[in-house]
Amino acid sequence: MSRASTGRGRPTLDSVAARAGVSRATASRVVNGMPVTPTSAESVRRAVEELGYVPNHAARTLVTQRTDLIALVLPETTTRVFSDDQFFPGVIQGVSQQLELADKQLVLMLAGSAASHARIERSVAAHHVDGVMLASLHGADPLPAALTRIGIPVVCNERSLGPMSPPYVGVDNVGGAEAAVRHLLTAGRTRIATIAGPQDMIGGIDRLTGYRNALRDSTRRSIVAVGDFTLDSGYTAMRQLLEDDPRLDAVFVASDLMADGALQALRQAGRRVPDDIAVIGFDDIARAQYTDPPLTTVRQPIIEIGRQMARQLLRLVAGDDIEPKMTLPTDLVVRQSA
Amino acid sequence: MSRASTGRGRPTLDSVAARAGVSRATASRVVNGMPVTPTSAESVRRAVEELGYVPNHAARTLVTQRTDLIALVLPETTTRVFSDDQFFPGVIQGVSQQLELADKQLVLMLAGSAASHARIERSVAAHHVDGVMLASLHGADPLPAALTRIGIPVVCNERSLGPMSPPYVGVDNVGGAEAAVRHLLTAGRTRIATIAGPQDMIGGIDRLTGYRNALRDSTRRSIVAVGDFTLDSGYTAMRQLLEDDPRLDAVFVASDLMADGALQALRQAGRRVPDDIAVIGFDDIARAQYTDPPLTTVRQPIIEIGRQMARQLLRLVAGDDIEPKMTLPTDLVVRQSA
DNA sequence: AACAGCGAGGTGAGCGGTTAAAAATCGATG
């Protein structure tokens, strides 16, 4: 028998069924789009409409074991969440678009302290979410391994440096950097330095590799300074480079934010860009078109990264298996700085 | 009787109870920190430990009617999510910090299309979340009213322009703008213009009001151009102002991003800042310290906005009632542009 | 010694759905 449905509060499937004159099971079928007689489908649909019925998510989750929740974990290092590079907003936007298509909700988890790390693991262990996306990991973060062990689908942004590398969606950092440096070589630049990113992040490592690759094919030697993707570090690194080798005529900078800092250092040092020295950045952040001069840079498709991460994860959640490595193209955007 | 606990899969409260030699109810009490005999508390705790038990969230939600999920709704207007003002990342960070203390999870919903609007309403109607924070609404958004009608706690960022205004956490836009303009007056500036923000957003409206208030007390007349908070619009507005009144000696700009654009227009027009013309922005975004010259601006405590929104909402969710209007202070940060 | 009072722990009824299995319905067929 269907349960007594006298109770007030929001309507349940029982009240819908009662009103439509069918059993709860039939009502459930209609709600879930399973085949039923047009007659009962119609009456159930009307009852749903009249009562303003909305399925109870918790009840459904309890039996189906699906939460329709997808987590996006971001490391809450001030460096990145609060920098201007717009990486996180972009990823969030892409992820959000894709999840919306699949009618999943996005749970955002900022992993700052060790406490939040533990909290995330607990939450995932409780199967509070169906899958997890990890973005912008530093070094050999233990999280990918921990989550994989729990046995929940995981997708990363860029390959993980740790022991266990889950499927990932990355961009062609190496190729992009190579293209940038080749552009400088083609323009006849001879002393080409780089301001690399942190060497415990894929972006930092691979862009430096690309720089080295491109120079290896030429006769130029490599000149390297290291920053941490912040504007200040770009400024400092540029001053350092100028001091070490005043005759530089080009610099490939591993992020636009650092490139912006580098431009300031160059301006202060009285160097004209691109006449005296060419500058190429990486990321193509919004500001790149407003620097002085507008910045030539390597664009990475940030929103697309988010979309693809979500797409891959959704497949994993659905039980399909996927190509574990996905690399999105980068391309050189030529403006005035090189 | 306790249910047979032979089933494989992750441990349930039943298996914990069985292992600890107590009833499910007692195990539940221990897990939820209610008073029990030290003896049974200890044995339950050990069982939890050994089995790696984590409570099933859906089951708990089903009976308690709490989801421990809090939604943050952001309008996905490209203008803001993808601008450099870092408002959203800041709010997210503040919200996240506060929610973590209360052990709630954050569900992020981007409200772009009409479809996503409907989706959000549906999700809230299903009591998928315990409460909702709405940020940065445009005009008379119908969402506050719709959500309030559903009967779920809502907190906004800034008061809503619509018919129904939920409790909100805002900043002292008027006072900040007044302080900025007074600073210009004190410095002896005589022709003080403003580049206002969009007049369908509280920030845009109130900052213009503050500008007018401050001028009303003086003998200066007001000169107004309107932008939409983007850099480009600041640039355009500044050119317009210069054309209309070439003898301007100061401008109060309703956002740093627009101020950045204004600085570029001024530089291009050959005006020296602050010698020929003083510029004051609003927001104190990260970039403000790197503009040329560094920007004098009105700081608003973005992270704190997020924290307070979350704090207020959590109280509402807990059933406490709160002061429906909360205004956080803004303060003038004097750098070199004025 | 009998009994009220009290606190700890057990019992069982839900919470609101899904879904496998059983029952009912129905058109087609011999």
Next chain:
DNA sequence: CATCGATTTTTAACCGCTCACCTCGCTGTT
């Protein structure tokens, strides 16, 4: 017209947890 197979619908058993209520053993009182 009874029978059979194919659908559609109903029944009822969960999913895993909380909580109101009841039981039970113990102490303190008269």
